[in-house]
Amino acid sequence: MYKTGDFVVHKVDGLCQITNISSLDIPDCDQTKQYYYLIPTDCPTSKIYVAVGSGDATLREPVTHDEALNLIDSLPELDEICVENEKNRQNEYNKALVQNDARELCRLLKTTHARKEARIRKGRTATSVDEHFLRSAEHALFSELSYALGVDENEMNDFIEDRLSKD
Secondary structure, eight states: OOOTTOEEEETTTEEEEEEEEEOOOOTTSOTTSOEEEEEETTOTTOOEEEETTOOTTTEEOOOOHHHHHHHHHHGGGSOOOOOSSGGGHHHHHHHHHHTOOHHHHHHHHHHHHHHHHHHHHTTOOOOHHHHHHHHHHHHHHHHHHHHHHTOOGGGHHHHHHHHHHTO
């Protein structure tokens, strides 16, 4: 169980801080059920409520400094997400996004970025699906890596590129 003040990674909203653990003050709500009150680090006016004990799919601990560096170093070897049928692309991307796994977010980021670059080389624009999931994966992953590495989230892309170019 997490405690007030802990930082956690929410499956869609990225890095959040737990500000309270209590029941919801909502009529007709089970007052015996406890919830984590989360504030996303990038949007302090937002609140997210997650039931305590809702499972690992919703919340997890952020990666450590060393895990973050290892994850970045492994990017070139990670496979892209393979989508056999284009009609299923959005579903496959969504599965990767909500798994709440940093490695899957890297695969999603790598896939959407490569597709965007390939389309630009052909004189086309990125698809709206690729753009949406690229932004979502970047936010979720970069907020976590920023916390682990002490690098501003807006500088994370440059940090990753610099680290990978040193090999």
